[in-house]
Amino acid sequence: MLSKLITPANIKVDLESTDKEEVFEELLEVIVAAQPGINRQEALKALTIREEKMCTGIIPGIAVPHAVCSSVHGAVAAVGLSRDGIEYASLDGTPVNFIIMLLFAQGDTESHLQTMKDVASVLQHPDFMKVIMEKKTPQEVYDALYNFETEPQE
Numbered sequence: 001m002l003s004k005l006i007t008p009a010n011i012k013v014d015l016e017s018t019d020k021e022e023v024f025e026e027l028l029e030v031i032v033a034a035q036p037g038i039n040r041q042e043a044l045k046a047l048t049i050r051e052e053k054m055c056t057g058i059i060p061g062i063a064v065p066h067a068v069c070s071s072v073h074g075a076v077a078a079v080g081l082s083r084d085g086i087e088y089a090s091l092d093g094t095p096v097n098f099i100i101m102l103l104f105a106q107g108d109t110e111s112h113l114q115t116m117k118d119v120a121s122v123l124q125h126p127d128f129m130k131v132i133m134e135k136k137t138p139q140e141v142y143d144a145l146y147n148f149e150t151e152p153q154e
Contacts, residue, residue: 002118003146005077005102008138010034015082015099023086024048024065027101030078039071043103057090061129064119066102068112075104075115079141081132098132122148 010030017023024047032038046067050056057063063086078101085095100119104112122128125148135141 002115002122003149005075005115006079006142006145008142010077011079011138011141013081013136013138013141015080015086017082017086019087020051020089023080023099024101027078027080027099031076031101031103035072035076037071037073038069038076038103042071043067043069047101055089055091057088057096059123060092060094061097062123063088063090063096063099064102064123065099066104066116068106069103070106072103072105074108075102075111077102079145081141098129118149
């Protein structure tokens with residue numbers, strides 16, 4: 001479940017970044033704080049290479065940058081909210097306001113795919129962006145994510 005990867009400590013409710021490169025660095029700081037053994041430069045390179053293949057800003061207002069990284073153990077995530085929006089070169093051309101960054105260990109394809117499926121399920125809820133953007137604290141964002149994940153969709 002997605003809520004097992006994310007804690008309030010992994011959530012930044014007021015991102016300072018204004019573009020994709022900055023937000024990668026900003027959210028990587030959150031991830032490295034959670035798992036200090038991660039090679040920051042390797043992770044940044046993996047995210048950038050993955051992003052060059054196809055932009056991860058695939059849902060209006062939402063981006064899910066993700067990559068596989070040899071210094072990651074298991075999976076780790078960070079969530080960021082930007083009230084002003086971040087220039088992301090997303091598929092629809094609009095800025096993103098919600099970003100969930102995911103890093104996975106090499107060779108753990110099953111966990112990687114299940115996590116991406118869980119993320120997609122949560123993000124597709126029709127009220128997701130409205131509810132999330134109303135939240136002011138990391139705990140409120142976490143609680144909302146948990147509720148979206150555990151409540152059946154109508």
